[in-house]
Amino acid sequence: KAGVTQTPRYLIKTRGQQVTLSCSPISGHRSVSWYQQTPGQGLQFLFEYFSETQRNKGNFPGRFSGRQFSNSRSEMNVSTLELGDSALYLCASSETSASYEQYFGPGTRLTVT
Amino acid sequence: DQQVKQNSPSLSVQEGRISILNCDYTNSMFDYFLWYKKYPAEGPTFLISISSIKDKNEDGRFTVFLNKSAKHLSLHIVPSQPGDSAVYFCAASEIGGTSYGKLTFGQGTILTVHP
Numbered sequence: 001k002a003g004v005t006q007t008p009r010y011l012i013k014t015r016g017q018q019v020t021l022s023c024s025p026i027s028g029h030r031s032v033s034w035y036q037q038t039p040g041q042g043l044q045f046l047f048e049y050f051s052e053t054q055r056n057k058g059n060f061p062g063r064f065s066g067r068q069f070s071n072s073r074s075e076m077n078v079s080t081l082e083l084g085d086s087a088l089y090l091c092a093s094s095e096t097s098a099s100y101e102q103y104f105g106p107g108t109r110l111t112v113t
Numbered sequence: 114d115q116q117v118k119q120n121s122p123s124l125s126v127q128e129g130r131i132s133i134l135n136c137d138y139t140n141s142m143f144d145y146f147l148w149y150k151k152y153p154a155e156g157p158t159f160l161i162s163i164s165s166i167k168d169k170n171e172d173g174r175f176t177v178f179l180n181k182s183a184k185h186l187s188l189h190i191v192p193s194q195p196g197d198s199a200v201y202f203c204a205a206s207e208i209g210g211t212s213y214g215k216l217t218f219g220q221g222t223i224l225t226v227h228p
Binding site for chain 1: 145147149154155156157158159162202204206212213214215216217218219220221
């Protein structure tokens, strides 16, 4: 099976802009979680989607949002970008929302200037 | 409030010897624990996991030990190989529907295995 794919791999944006990141889970996986990784805060949970529904949300401002499509592909959006949003954004998939093992994609490196 | 802690930022080991990576947690609601390995410019790779009802799980060269009373787990790699050099993350998942899809990660330990 193909692994989790994320596009784009690298992105440079300016403060105030918005960005959309895409994630395609492993075939058959229905749960998609998103994480932000920064040197200072480490890996932090953003949100999780299952069957097109957001089931869980981390402690991030409302500028961070996401959605999931009927084919389980997911997107996350960050509006009004701030310098502090520069990070590696990781998507992970698992078979169901009750599965603990998550399989990660390579990430999207976002740089905000 | 860091609920999962990896107190050793780095560990250096000779090839062929044992690598022991440690992790402590504070949240007693955690019921499942995982170890991930991460190379630069790649996403974390799942290594091994353990349920809170067990105290040991083994997979090839990797063994995870869980001490619930001490809220401590460790990953043993035997024998260590240079290809094991990476950042290792401990992660935990909590019981209950409010924690769907959420893993709480430690800060990571950089393992370097010298030939």
